[in-house]
Amino acid sequence: MTTSWKDIPVTKFLLGHYGYWFVFILMTLGFYGMVVKKNLVKKLIGMNIFQVAIIMFYLSSAGKWKATIPIVDPAIGTADTARYIDPLQHCLMLTAIVVGVATSGVAYALLITIYKRFGTLHEDELIERMKNDLDME
Amino acid sequence: MKAVNYAVLALFGAVLILGGLSLPDRGDPTAPLNRDKSAAGTPNAPSYYIRNPERDADTPNMVTVVLADYRGFDTMGEETVILTAGLICFLILRRERTKEKRR
């Protein structure tokens, strides 16, 4: 056997890309929640799922084969950069997670104010009540 | 109305799949992201961030040095965003207590 099963182009494509497909499925689920659902809280939960999918996509692009965590190991040294995974994506996503939590807090505060003002959180009824309200001319 | 929503969803899925076909393999050491020099001949940013934190800041953890030293402005901006979000929640929701105090 001169060629192993890993050298067939289709297998190589599948092994290299299946990680992206999981992230794309999660992104589509989050987008489904944002676009199709009518309740405002469900739309916000869809936005959170979309955010998590984007963070996972960045982190999965940082990996390298047979590489270790991005802390300098005295036994390996720093000359060979293919032995450590990429630290830049992890740095960017650390702040993105906490900023996502804070932004969700602001969004839920706005939802509380909307509910106190109009009495509903369903999108179609909300538009009807906003049209009938005298202040919103 | 529902048909338009599902059509937008299908279009989004199709664009994602089309974009994913041209991505490099995950973990490939010869991808343009993981090389030592970028396409223009300049040193690649991730390889600089792997080689130099021990020398510059006496710290083994590369992620902390990139977050607080090489990209410190971005962290400052993000922290200000967190503070602003907290102050927005404070201003939107804490109105009723001052009204009750004034009575």
Place this chain on the structure above:
Amino acid sequence: MMRRDDDAIISLVSRTVSPFIMIFALYVIFHGHYSPGGGFQGGTMLAAALILVRLAAGSDLSQLQFPRSWATPLGSAGVLIYWGTGFVSMLCGGNFLNYAFLPVSGPPPHHRNLGILFIEVGVGLAVMGILTAIYDDLLEGHPRD
């Protein structure tokens, strides 16, 4: 969420575990140089320790541990520490946020080590204060017992 829980296991376990979570969060913040960790992770764990007692014992009793009015000033103090480090290095002759000009003794890599430590403490305080303040603001106006 606003009322306290009368179950014995939840009350006892949450009150016992919360200080240990806080100590581990301090370890994560200060050990960010040598192991995975740093300011954002430790700050979120500190906020989790405070919100745990707020969930289990009710909003009124948990004011004994961390009053509601301390949250936003602590958050602002954390951001002030971050910007203050930048201005101190500008006052001592360098650029903004250039840690090599901080007034401590030693070679410049040691200056950057200490500068990163100040930054991480500031970020941890800010994240803890703001996440607790957001939780308290979302419960504003609800009847409590």
